[in-house]
Amino acid sequence: MSPTPVLAAAAIHKHFPGVHALKGVNLHVMPGEVLAVLGENGAGKSTLMKILAGLQQPDQGTLTKDGRTLHLSSALDAKKHGIALIHQELQIADHLNAAANVFLGNEPTYYGFVRRKAMHRRATELFDKLGFGLPANTAVESLSPGKKQLIEIARALAIGARIIIMDEPTASLSQQETEKLFLVISQLRNDGVAVIYISHRLNEIKKIADRVTILRDGENAGELQADAITHDAMVQCMVGRSLDKTYQRQTHATQDMLLEVTGLCTAAHPHKPASFCLHRGEILGIAGLVGAGRTELLRALAGVDPIAAGTMNLQGRPYLPKMPQNAIDAGVVLAPEDRKLHGLLLELSVADNLNLPSLSRLSRGKIFRHKAVENKHAEQHINALQIKCANLAQPARLLSGGNQQKIVISKWLALEPSIFLLDEPTRGIDVGAKREIYALMDSLAAAGKAVMFVSSDMEEILAIADRVLVMHEGAITGEVCGSERNETRIMQLATGSA
Ligand SMILES: Nc1ncnc2c1ncn2[C@@H]1O[C@H](COP(=O)(O)OP(=O)(O)OP(=O)(O)O)[C@@H](O)[C@H]1O
Ligand SMILES: [Mg+2]
Incomplete structure (x- = not known):
């Protein structure tokens, strides 16, 4: 039996x-x-x-x-x-x-x-x-x-x-x-x-x-x-098909400085000044253990949290976002880690969520909403990332976890930002869709923009970042690129044992 x-x-x-x-x-x-x-x-x-x-x-x-x-x-x-x-x-x-x-x-x-x-x-x-x-x-x-x-x-x-x-x-x-x-x-x-x-x-x-x-x-x-x-x-x-285990990409990084950050202190870590730069065409990874201050750094760059000290230069001009809208106007957008709290309006429809940041661009004379244009725009995004939903009018709340995450990323991409900040972009995302997101990041870099992303997935960081900043207890403890770009080195810096 x-x-x-x-x-x-x-x-x-x-x-x-x-x-x-x-x-x-x-x-x-x-x-x-x-x-x-x-x-x-x-x-x-x-x-x-x-x-x-x-x-x-x-x-x-x-x-x-x-x-x-x-x-x-x-x-x-x-x-x-x-x-x-x-x-x-x-x-x-x-x-x-x-x-x-x-x-x-x-x-x-x-x-x-x-x-x-x-x-x-x-x-x-x-x-x-x-x-x-x-x-x-x-x-x-x-x-x-x-x-x-x-x-x-x-x-x-x-x-x-x-x-x-x-x-x-x-x-x-x-x-x-x-x-x-x-x-x-x-x-x-x-x-x-x-x-x-x-x-x-x-x-x-x-x-x-x-x-x-x-x-x-x-x-x-x-x-x-x-x-x-x-x-x-x-x-x-x-x-239903095989995927190459390792994702490989060619760098598009240039020497052209897009953002320069000097002595930036976040409210969470007021005594840990961070200095680094971000180049055109670059994908910069931020590694570290949970609680290392990675999210806080992105939030400060995006004008979500106030900056305690330090200066920033964006394309040669002083940059000091006091609120997210300042950052968005300057071409800096953030797709946050916690999609339920900060990334999505759960009761709004899939289409409205996708279109929200682009509404003025999609409207008639920047005043009247244009449903047909909005729906077409939303559909393009749904197709690009293969977002699974019953229809455009479905409330975002009813989508599966991974599909909600795809909306968060997709809606900010629509603005074609010059700097895209992504906090744990592939959390809860299946293997196939991860590739789509990597490809989107890569195409932004290829178009001369820059991407900065936080990830706790070591393989992901190693596969797609041109350069990696490592944080530990609120401070940047190192930067790795070239032959140093390996798991051991990153873990040493992330645990403060380097
Ligand atoms: N309460 C609901 N009302 C309408 N549709 C729903 C509801 N709950 C789930 N769905 C739909 O059912 C399908 C399966 O969703 P489910 O959450 O079970 O997926 P999942 O396998 O857990 O995905 P993920 O890996 O993204 O978490 C999705 O198309 C989702 O949009
Ligand atoms: Mg699920």
């Missing part, structure tokens, strides 16, 4: 207005198995996970747990069955301490009173088990994303979850935090917990998955096991 999956979904269908998101998908996971779910942006991964976690109901199809039919009408229902979903956007209450977050909505009580001592004791036990020595009464507000995520995992364990689903858990984790998470996952596996893991980082999947299930356009596109889990096999299954 073959062993019974702890959780299985059979022939699941899910429709949204204008989209058939899941078309008869099957999935199963065994106790103590790490199952990775892979697929292009909009393939249906998150939708399937929401169904497994009771947040959405399938139109058709069945779920089974330990071989018995399961009806989940809410997230609470799923929890009762030991199924926990850790969303990409962490669900942490910043005003509560660590222990209270672990037991959020599930507080141990005695005749209606919360048993604080018991809660603290149990939280401490769970934190110890997960190997992170965090006092139960820690204020969570200032914790790093990695620590917050461990709190969410502790929360899943507190309800006795046998199935833990993680939707892009490492998107905002540092490398160390990611490794820590992998240790926790192997421990969960040893304890017999089933882990379903979604990621666009193929290296990670290779490292931790026992099996990979691939979705394409809402359907099962294949499955890989053990040694068959290779980069090429995953890409082939996901995209």
Whole structure:
């Protein structure tokens, strides 16, 4: 007799207005198995996970747990069955301490009173088990994303979850935090917990998955096991064709100075002056660990945050943006890291989001809006980056994570800026679309503009940056180019050990 999956979904269908998101998908996971779910942006991964976690109901199809039919009408229902979903956007209450977050909505009580001592004791036990020595009464507000995520995992364990689903858990984790998470996952596996893991980082999947299930356009596109889990096999299954593993580009960098920054101090790091320059045709990468001050630097350049000290010269003229509009007028635009907070107007349509920065250019006599022109413009962008949406009028909120990110990048590109600042441009983006974004960056550089981008993905930095600035604790600790452009050198500078 073959062993019974702890959780299985059979022939699941899910429709949204204008989209058939899941078309008869099957999935199963065994106790103590790490199952990775892979697929292009909009393939249906998150939708399937929401169904497994009771947040959405399938139109058709069945779920089974330990071989018995399961009806989940809410997230609470799923929890009762030991199924926990850790969303990409962490669900942490910043005003509560660590222990209270672990037991959020599930507080141990005695005749209606919360048993604080018991809660603290149990939280401490769970934190110890997960190997992170965090006092139960820690204020969570200032914790790093990695620590917050461990709190969410502790929360899943507190309800006795046998199935833990993680939707892009490492998107905002540092490398160390990611490794820590992998240790926790192997421990969960040893304890017999089933882990379903979604990621666009193929290296990670290779490292931790026992099996990979691939979705394409809402359907099962294949499955890989053990040694068959290779980069090429995953890409082939996901995209339907093979992609060269390494992206290669020719430099377009010139000696012509576009931006010169001298002694720039950001409000976050007022005593760490940064000096560097950016040339025409250059793609400049900024490497560093999470919290090194990379985002703050870009924000200061884009007029989002005030500048504490220093001077800047843009094409030979003094440049001191006091607000983002000043920067945009000068041809400097920023695509921010957190698309939900700063990059998108979630309730507006896909077309409006794409057109927003270009509205005056697209309007009649710069006053009247011109719908046909706007729609054509939006369509061009949708085609260029293969943005997946039901129609132009769909609210941006309803797009998959990766497709939202493509809109953020695309809308600023439309302005044809002379300097394009990109903060983690490919976070949450699938392998194929990453290539499209690299190609766009390259074409800007080829056209004599310049690109400056922050990335935590070392391979990406090495593949596309002409030159790399490395930051550590708010300061630029080095600049690497030529033969020095390698991972070891960058890590030394990023950890301050150079
Ligand atoms: N609530 C919703 N209303 C309308 N359409 C939706 C809704 N949720 C998801 N969709 C659509 O369903 C499809 C699948 O989306 P889903 O979020 O599952 O993709 P995904 O595989 O997780 O992609 P990504 O890698 O970008 O996160 C997309 O076309 C998306 O726009
Ligand atoms: Mg998703």
